[in-house]
Every structure is written in structure tokens, then in C-alpha cells.
Amino acid sequence: MFQHDRLSNEITLFQKIKNLDYILLISVTLLSVLSVFVMYSTDGGEILFHTKNHFVKLAVFFPLMIFVAFFNIKFWHNFSYIIYFIIILLLVYVSFFGIKSSGSQRWMDLYLFVLQPSELMKVAIIMCLAKYFHRIKIENVNSFTSITIVLSIIVIPIIFVISQPDLGTSILIALSGLIILWLGGIKIKYFIYSFITFLISLPFIISFLKPYQKLRILTFLDPDRDPLGAGYQIIQSKIAIGSGGLDGKGFLKGTQSYLDFLPEKHTDFIFTLFSEEFGFVGSVCLLILYSIIIFRILRIGSISRSNFARLFCFGYAFAIFIYIVVNLSMVLGLLPIVGSPLPIMSYGGSSMLATMIGFGIVLSAKINHKQMIA
């Protein structure tokens, strides 16, 4: 123990800075800069509300990421459960006193900005489960108690989030949790069994969906059944992306966007605007940028000595991947519309906060990759 502590204490601020993962940092910076330009385009080529706010949030959360990175990974390990519980409490608070907007109750007012705790839960659940699987003996992973505990860790926040209601975030939380279960060594057969059970109970689950959620699924299956109503978003999104072509319509020249045909262009449909203006080439470049980020996180995970850091990095890399896939599949008409932002690119403070904290912890894992955690 002593040795380890000394080892960690040896890292000076200078070394911390030196040990930051610069490829990851540059990629995130590029993405941030890009996101400001795209936001500027959604404002119709003017610096208006969304551009300003997005920039301010980046200016606050980007340094926050570095700040988070300077804490030893051990610190984050130690506080994982506490953070998880705090966010559970926030979810409880929101479910009673949260701000209501367009039919759901997800937000709490922090005076400076409005926080959506469920977004933070996307990172917290990875931390919490990473710690659990770090500490448990590998022999006990598949014990009844262990499975009960990890499932509870996943299900409890989901109950709150789904009742807000917020199906998109619930699914993302669930997927982030499940991936840690998978990485932690839960037997494959359990996954297969529960997948089969899920399929069988699917009709039953659907009957519990809210009418608007059912509508979304129906619309996904056939967007043309109501082209001006429920299918409008997906049709317009496909038109925007498709009309972008190989090299796009050019920056600030996305007609679908500035003539207001695109819905939700600041948030969930930000990729649509990007793809319309920068085309196939731009979209692939963006995907490559995201891939670099994911790859870097995976790499940091694989060089980490502690299983906590490893699990967190792998889990978080997968989460980022899932966010991207769900968002892109949605705007490309491959999945039904569920609210899910594109990391960094989409307008939204809580999502950015959570993403940046996640990157911060990953960077912390990089700085302290030799750190052992008992």
C-alpha cells in the first residue's frame, strides 16, 4: 500500500500534464471547435443563442475535463459509489421537484444552468459497476448475490429515468451498464437467456409503452404513413442527408436546415445538418474522428494496470460508441426516434458535462495508468 501511495505521490503537476493523452485531447478539441461551427450554422450563420451558449458550455466544461483528469484515478475509484448514490438522489429529487418541459420531468434548476441528472447517470453507472467488478473476486462474479446487486445497480436509476419519461436515456444507461456486466465476466449464457426472455416479453413491453412511443416505432417502420406528422422528422432528415451528396452543400448552405425543414436541428438532429453541409466526405471524417477518440480510450484502458480503470475506459468507450450509433441510426432512419444526443456535437449542457467528465476520468486513467488499486 505504502509503495503504491508513494508511487502516486511522485507524479508532479508537470508530469501530469506531460502524461495527458494528447491524441485524445486534440481529437476532443477538434470535435469541440467543429461543434461550435455547426452550432453557428444552425443559428443561420449568426452568433445567436445556441452558438453562444454552446461556446460558453465548452469553455467551462473543457477545463473541467482537465481538472477531473488531475485527480488520481484512485480518487475516482474511491468515490464511485458515492457519486452513484448522489446522482440517484438527484434523480429522486427530479422526480418530485424537477422542471417539467414538453411532457416530461427531467431537469433541475441550478441557477447557472439546468441540469439533467439522467445524463450524468450515463457515466456514473459505468463508474459504479467498474468499481464493483474491480473489487469482486472473479470466482464470485456469477454468484446469485453478485448478479442481484449489479442488476439492482442498473435497474434502480432506470426506473427513475423511464418514469420521467425518457426512453432514450434509459436505454443508453441500460446498455452502458450491461456492457460492464459483459466485460466483468458475467456468463455468456445469462446474456443469451435474458436476450431470449426479452424477445419473448417484447410484445408485453410494447403494451406498456406510451402512445407517443408506440407511434415512433410505427413511424420508424413506415415513415410515409404520416409524412407531415409523425414521419416528418425522419423524412426531412433523410432528405437533408441524402441531398448532401458526396461533398455536401457547403458550410451555411444547408437549405433543409436554414429554411427550417429540419426539426431539432440543434440537438438530436445535429448530424443531419452537418451531413447536409459537408456531405459523405465530411460525415466519414466525423466518424473517423469519433473512432480515433474511441480507439484512444480503448488503448488507455488496455495499458491501465488497475481493472477499475480498464473497465471504466472500455465501458466508457463502448458508451460513446453506443451514443453515436443510436444517434446516427436514428437520423439515418435505421432506428426509431429516441431522444439521444450526439456526444459534444449536440446542444445540451448536461450531456456535455457528463461526456467531459467521462473524458476527464479517462485522462486521469492515462496519467495514472501505472496506478494499482487494491
Place this chain on the structure above:
Amino acid sequence: MKEFHIKQMIKSNSGIRKADVINRRMFIIGAAKVVVFVGIVARLFSLQINENKKYLTLSDKNRIREWKLPPTRGNIVDYFGNVIAGNLKVYQLHIIPEQVENFNYLLLRLKNLLNLSDKRIARINKLKAELKPWESIIVSENLSWSQFVKINNYLYDLVGVKPVMTISRNYPFNDVYTHVLGYVSQPNEQEILENEIIQERFVPGMKIGKLGLEKRLENHLIGTNAIQRYEVNAYGKRINQLEHQKGEQGSKIRLTVDTEIQKACGKLLNKKAGSISVMDIYTGDIIAMYSSPSYNPNLFLFGISQDEWQLIRNNPLKPLINKTLSGLYSPGSTIKPIVALSALENKVIDTKFKVKCTGKMELYGQTFHCWKEKGHGWVSLKNAMKQSCDTYFYEVARLLGVDRLNITAEKFGLGKKVLGDYFDNEKKGLFPNTKWKKNNHGKGWVLGETLITGIGQGYIQSTPLQLCMMTAQIANGGFAVKPKIIVDSNPISYEDAKQSMESGLLFDTDSEELLDKKLFKNQKNIKIVQEAMFASTNERFGTSYKSRIDDPKYQFAGKTGTAQVKRISKRERELDLELDQIPYKDRDHALYVAYGPYVNPRYALSIIVEHGGSGSKAAAPIAKKLFKLIIDRHDLRNKQSNFERINV
């Protein structure tokens, strides 16, 4: 210490095993990630590269909206190229509701400035509720210049008001051509549906021909829409203009009419009900065709007011009826040239044939009166025509029989439409024969009916234009003419027309066949009739002797007619009332047909004055005034004949 190490070893051993599991499982996921990303890129590729065209089209469909503007109608010009139906810049006032700060205040201001009626205000409010806020409401379609200036002066106070300049149909000669041209107005639903071209080019505010040539030639006159392309946003609001595609004005159409003569006709029939037609006897060109009274077609352009409409509708002189084509009259004595010609052609009479007129004729106990109570004594054809002796023509008709007369009359155009399908309100008229009566009345023909047919009364009905054409065909030596009002693509000079006509055969450009133009068996008979008509106008005791012109340049030949509107009772005949003592409705129609100059004739005309009294007093004097003008313009017209060739 050892225990600690072992513990540590086990722990780190467990940690390493765990790391192996994590790494292995991560690898599986990593492979899956690549597959998914490749899938997404494939989807992007299919949308953006493979289906790019489709989505680009859809995106353009989204953002580009086309606005059709009303097409500009083609001009209609007279023979000399004067515009008789043109287009005029008009000033309109539009309101764009979304720019208005206080709608009610604005309406109040406009109401005061333009004297808008409450009805109009209500209509504007209704429109405002129906239209989108950025769609303009037309407050006034036609502002006077002074109103336009007034609005522009107060524009600072009228936020959301837009003075607009646009193009509207205009008839510069007002009521002169109404019955020829008709007028344009807003189409109703049925009219839009009936005509495919209108359907395709229709835009709100567009006007179409409702009557006359404006209606008949709609497809030529209409023109094509100018198209403005705008970029619109998702709510349909125009963002910016992309391009402007000019429309083509409709075809220009040149008529055969002469505005000076047409105007003179209007003046001559001022305050009278009646009609004047003037025709070129060789080319068939209609030089004037005026129906009186007329009305101003410009009133219909912006919606006629109820008061003005009632004034036109209730006028007892019936301005809405095109009397030249739709007015059916007994031709009266103007039929006598045809009766004489028919009798000559059928060798029933010759120039020496004489009848003694005692003022009446008895037939099967019925008395048929001559207009001259004392009688004309022994009269030959020339004298009978000159003095319009009814008894002579009773006798000739009796000898001829109605069926033979009918054949000649129909040859000369009675009982048939003159202009064919150009005017859908043209009437056929009627020239009876025995078969017709059997078919339509179920009764046999009576000889007495032959007698009155011989003086142009009874069943016989003709339009003024038919009488004009009949006269033209006598005047040109008995050849068929094809009347026309539109100068066709290959106008023929009157000399050419005359020459080909006198050769007896003419190649008809419409039906592409050689037509037999001869309407006579023996041209001498035509000459006899012409001489008789000359005598009627230019010799003493002729019925229109007072209206003659001695100067051979203007000298004309004609035949008066007085058509009874009702049967004259014995008592009335004895009273011999003056015109102003008879109620207007019961007065005779005055008719006159003539052609001139007598030597080398060129023009024929027919005049009818409804309830004007006798033809010699009411109709023939009009011809005298008109002939001078018509013949004075003869050279001008000749010079003009090749002026412009227009395809219709």
C-alpha cells in the same frame, strides 16, 4: 509478511485473470463495433451517393415554390393596326397582413382615403381570416391616379400597405366594339374546368374572355404565365427570389374592322336601338358591325357594380343583345331584290312583266294591302322595286311559289349563320318553305303565306348581317363571299378577290377545295336587280331618293324596308297615324340595305333601326352619311391590305 505476499499474489493473480477476461471480451465487442460503423458508413453511402439525386430533388421540392403570374393577353387591333383591346398599367393596393401593426386602424384610414364601402371592408376582413399572414389582400384592383398618389403620400402612416402596378385589359374605344370583342372578367369554376389551357394557366386575379371574340379566341389571346421561383421555408414563407421566367404575351389578332367607320355607326345609331353592318363585297371583310345601344366593357374588368349592371340590364333598348347577329327581324321590303332575282332566274317574269296595283290584292277572300293605299297603277319590275310596290311582289311571289324563292334566298345566305362558329350567340334566322311548315307546324302551306313572304313578312326572319351579306352578293355580281372578321394569315387584296370571284371558281383555303362561287344561272338577272336597286335610290319616286348622293364617286344603290312588328288593324290603317302617335313597341322597324359605289361597287351595308318607322325615313338617311365616310376611306384601306400578316 509471507501471508501478505500470498494474499497479494492471489489478489494480483485474480486481477490478472480478470484483466484477461476483460480484454478478451473487449476484443469481441471491438470487432462488433467495427461492423456497426461499417454498416453506418454503408447507409450514409447509400443515402448520399446512390440516392443523392432523389433526395436532392426532394430537397428542391421542399424549398422551391413556383408562383405563376397572370399571363398578358394578346392585343386585338383593327385593320389599320389601332389597338382596340389592349393592356393597361393599373394601380392596385395590397395589404400584407403580417406587416400591419394595427389592422383595424389601417382599414379605417383606407376607408376614409378611398371611400371604401362597409361591404368591401367586411370582405377584406374575411379574406384576412382566410389567407396566410404573408399573402397579400387586394384592397382595390384599380386605383385612379389621384387615389394612387394620395395613398403614396400617406404611406408613412399606412404600415403594411403596398401600392402595386400591374397590367389589366383595356378597351380604349369603350363601347364601340363591345358586341364584337365582348369583354374579360374573372372566370367561374365551370369556365376554368371547361378549358384545359385556362385550367393550366389560371392564377387568382386572372381574367378570361366572357363573350364575343375575347371568348372565342381565348386560347390564342391568353398568353403564357410568367413564373417566379422563390425559396420558401418550412412554413411556406418566401425567403428569396431565385429566378424570373418571362411569360409570353398572347397572340396579336388583327380584325377586318375599321374603327373610324365603327365609331361613325355608333354615332349614327345614338340613342336608337338597331344595328349597322358593313362588308367588303369581294373579300367578305366585315368593316363595321355595330349593335346599338352598346355598353362599356371596361366596367366589367374589376367587377361591375350592381347599380351599373341593373342600368344596362334594364335598359329597354336591350344593350346586352348583339342585334347584328342575334337580332331576328322580318326583312320587309329589303327581301324584294331576292324575290325579283328568284323570279327572273326561274323565268317566271321578265323585265316587261307588269302588274296593276290598286292598293290591295284579294286572294280567297283575304285582302293583301300595298303600302300605298291609292295603288301604283301598272308597274314593271324596275318601278315596283323603285317604289317598293307590294302588290307587284305579291303577284310575283304567287307565280314563283315559296319553295323556289327559298332556294334562291338560302343561296344568298338567308337562314344560315354568316360567321359560322365565331360567335356563339349568332342566330340562324329562318327562310320558310312548305316542307319546313309541314315539319314544324304540322300544317300545309297556305298561298297567302307565300304572298307575305314575298314582301319579307310572315315566318321569315333574318339577322342584319345576313341582309348585309345578301346585298353584298348581289352587288358583286352574284358570287358567294365568305364573310370574315379576322384577317387571316394570307390576306387577299380585294382586286385579287374580285378577279378570282369573277372567274367563277375559288380555291377555299379553309376547306382546301375549289368552290363554285356562282350563285346565279344568268348573270343578266343580277344586273337587272342591281339596276332596279339603283333606281330605288337614285331615280325620282324611289323610296330612298331623298337619301341619294349624286356624285358618282359615292353614288349607291339600295332598298328600303319597313318591317311590321304587329298586324295593322283596319282602324289603324284608316287612321294613318304619325310615328310619334304610335307606342314605341308597336312602331315598325326601319331597314335599309345598300351597296356602293354603284359603278365598280366595293361595299355593302345593312341598317336596321328598331321601331324607327319607315325604312326610307329612318334607315336610308343613315346610309347616305355612312357611304361618304366608307368610300373616302377606300384608298387608305387598299394601302393597308398588306400591312401585316398575323397568324391566328
